[in-house]
Amino acid sequence: MSGSIPSLIAKRIAAAALTLLLVSMIVFSITSLLPGDAAQAALGQNATPAALAALRAQLGLDQPAIIRYLHWLGGLLTGHPGRSLSDGLPVSVLIAKRLPESLLLAGLTTAVSVPLALALGIVAAMYRGSWLDRALTITTLSMVAVPEFLVATAGVLIFAVELHWLSALTFVLDHPTFGQLLRGYTLPVVSLCFAVTAQMERMTRAAVIDQLNQPYVEMAALKGVGLSRRVLVHALPNAVGPIANAIALSLSYLLGGAIIVETIFDYPGVARLMVDAVSNRDMPVLQACAMIFSAGYLGLVLIADVCAILSNPKLRRS
Amino acid sequence: MSPQAIPSPEPQLAAHSPETGSARRRRSRIALSAAGRVGLALVVFWMIVALLGPWIVPHRPGAVVSSEVFAPMSLRFPLGTDFLGRDMLSRILIGARYTVGLALAAALAASLAGTVLGLLVAISGRWVEEAVSRILDAIICIPSKIFALVMVAAFGSSVPLLLLTAAISYTPGAFRIARSLAVNLSVTDYVQAARVRGERRLHVACIEMLPNMIHPMLADFGLRFMFIVLLLSGLSFLGLGVQPPAADLGSLIRENISGLGEGAPAVILPAIAIATLTIGVNLMIDALPGRGRRTERGGAA
Numbered sequence: 001m002s003g004s005i006p007s008l009i010a011k012r013i014a015a016a017a018l019t020l021l022l023v024s025m026i027v028f029s030i031t032s033l034l035p036g037d038a039a040q041a042a043l044g045q046n047a048t049p050a051a052l053a054a055l056r057a058q059l060g061l062d063q064p065a066i067i068r069y070l071h072w073l074g075g076l077l078t079g080h081p082g083r084s085l086s087d088g089l090p091v092s093v094l095i096a097k098r099l100p101e102s103l104l105l106a107g108l109t110t111a112v113s114v115p116l117a118l119a120l121g122i123v124a125a126m127y128r129g130s131w132l133d134r135a136l137t138i139t140t141l142s143m144v145a146v147p148e149f150l151v152a153t154a155g156v157l158i159f160a161v162e163l164h165w166l167s168a169l170t171f172v173l174d175h176p177t178f179g180q181l182l183r184g185y186t187l188p189v190v191s192l193c194f195a196v197t198a199q200m201e202r203m204t205r206a207a208v209i210d211q212l213n214q215p216y217v218e219m220a221a222l223k224g225v226g227l228s229r230r231v232l233v234h235a236l237p238n239a240v241g242p243i244a245n246a247i248a249l250s251l252s253y254l255l256g257g258a259i260i261v262e263t264i265f266d267y268p269g270v271a272r273l274m275v276d277a278v279s280n281r282d283m284p285v286l287q288a289c290a291m292i293f294s295a296g297y298l299g300l301v302l303i304a305d306v307c308a309i310l311s312n313p314k315l316r317r318s
Numbered sequence: 319m320s321p322q323a324i325p326s327p328e329p330q331l332a333a334h335s336p337e338t339g340s341a342r343r344r345r346s347r348i349a350l351s352a353a354g355r356v357g358l359a360l361v362v363f364w365m366i367v368a369l370l371g372p373w374i375v376p377h378r379p380g381a382v383v384s385s386e387v388f389a390p391m392s393l394r395f396p397l398g399t400d401f402l403g404r405d406m407l408s409r410i411l412i413g414a415r416y417t418v419g420l421a422l423a424a425a426l427a428a429s430l431a432g433t434v435l436g437l438l439v440a441i442s443g444r445w446v447e448e449a450v451s452r453i454l455d456a457i458i459c460i461p462s463k464i465f466a467l468v469m470v471a472a473f474g475s476s477v478p479l480l481l482l483t484a485a486i487s488y489t490p491g492a493f494r495i496a497r498s499l500a501v502n503l504s505v506t507d508y509v510q511a512a513r514v515r516g517e518r519r520l521h522v523a524c525i526e527m528l529p530n531m532i533h534p535m536l537a538d539f540g541l542r543f544m545f546i547v548l549l550l551s552g553l554s555f556l557g558l559g560v561q562p563p564a565a566d567l568g569s570l571i572r573e574n575i576s577g578l579g580e581g582a583p584a585v586i587l588p589a590i591a592i593a594t595l596t597i598g599v600n601l602m603i604d605a606l607p608g609r610g611r612r613t614e615r616g617g618a619a
């Protein structure tokens with residue numbers, strides 16, 4: 001396989017699009033394996049067969065699955081993924097209202113976790129084998145293994161119930177002051193940061209150590225270059241690609257974590273919308289949310305991939 | 319390997335960077351194995367609890383045995399009582415059995431399916447590889463919690479469904495590891511020799527390749543187990559996992575959450591139980607000998 005960087009990246013994008021298409025087939029077939037359920041659910045057990053048939057025709061449930069899939073996919077691509085079964089609003093409106101909130105939460109988490117993880121990861125790599133490094137290793141291994149809902153409930157218990165410092169629920173205000181923002185967002189952001197930061201720290205450490213093991217860094221050491229200069233000036237620029245890759249991959253942890261954190265703090269984001277859709281068996285909303293999360297994951301992986309391509313001259317030729 | 323393979327973040331968790339410098343390595347290995355021993359002890363403890371649970375419960379886990387709800391720890395109820403006045407020790411013993419048992423079964427299913435598919439891809443042609451890899455790549459793109467929500471919404475929550483969901487969700491990760499191991503093995507001299515002397519594909523896969531994949535797959539199995547514990551207890555915490563009257567550790571936290579304000583042991587102890595189980599697994603796997611070496615070999619191959 002030969003090709004320039006743009007064609008390599010274009011290939012990745014095409015592959016991602018193909019994967020997303022497969023994802024849409026999987027999501028659709030799981031959610032429509034039980035036909036007619038939506039009409040039955042909407043009208044209840046006592047519905048007359050005639051009313052059921054009418055509603056099925058209205059919802060398009062009387063058509064074969066492949067037609068319904070293509071119809072749904074077309075709607076998804078044109079921004080009209082149907083209407084919510086529970087309140088009749090267009091799914092696009094519901095999601096448009098929620099998406100900015102979720103992105104805000106994700107953005108705040110990124111802003112906190114990335115600098116923290118990079119600093120810790122680089123320091124751990126510089127002093128690898130030291131007590132600090134070992135302590136960090138055990139801490140991050142433990143942080144990854146602790147579920148978000150534990151961090152969140154422990155945080156609520158300590159900081160909201162006992163100390164009254166922070167808010168147990170996140171209220172979304174129109175024009176929040178900085179203090180209100182801090183009170184409301186600290187707990188959800190910290191809960192989300194936990195696993196993401198730990199994961200990112202470990203991958204950053206590995207990427208920097210990988211560079212420190214290269215002959216050119218040894219050469220610099222033999223010339224008498226100091227440790228911090230060796231790491232910051234020599235190794236780090238070469239580790240930028242792997243680190244960017246690590247950041248993008250670690251951020252994909254946010255997607256699953258958001259489900260728990262938004263529910264606990266009653267945060268009005270997309271994840272919360274999706275959990276509600278599960279309890280209401282609101283399939284159109286559920287399908288659209290699942291596609292958004294999967295697309296988010298694919299997008300992050302694509303960014304990680306592109307960073308790896310751009311930073312690795314060997315990949316450019318392969 | 320297909321060039322567009324989408325990396326899964328999971329296996330990198332405990333992945334060790336190869337370290338050089340023998341003195342450094344020796345020191346860090348001793349320290350890690352201390353953490354590893356703690357991890358091993360925690361894992362063994364929870365396995366024993368899960369195994370013996372029903373025989374050592376002091377009370378029937380569903381029985382209301384005290385008029386006091388959210389009772390503190392006492393001689394009669396060593397771990398206090400829950401929101402209905404049921405014995406917490408009994409409930410945690412049985413809850414751990416659900417959590418550990420379900421996660422073990424699902425992780426086993428995922429690892430087996432991943433290994434079989436990985437071997438299948440290694441010994442068959444390009445089309446099978448393309449098809450299997452594409453489908454599994456698509457599954458890995460649906461975050462496991464999202465996939466579980468879709469499955470629960472479509473079929474309703476039940477123990478077999480949770481098992482199936484977790485197994486499907488974590489098969490692609492196991493498949494990737496198995497495939498890369500199998501691809502590396504298929505170019506080794508002894509596998510080539512077996513091919514040349516005319517062994518059947520099935521023989522090559524099962525007799526020549528499989529025994530050399532078991533060790534790394536076991537370490538991967540542990541990681542998968544941990545992630546499935548996290549997934550299932552998260553779902554139960556949301557009320558979408560194991561349904562009452564049965565309860566796993568996640569459901570125990572959910573049903574006793576109203577005791578959080580008074581710091582009742584009924585909500586804190588199941589939380590500690592989950593954390594010690596998952597942290598134990600992670601520390602143990604990270605300290606396994608050969609994990610670092612495996613990455614080194616993988617890098618050199």
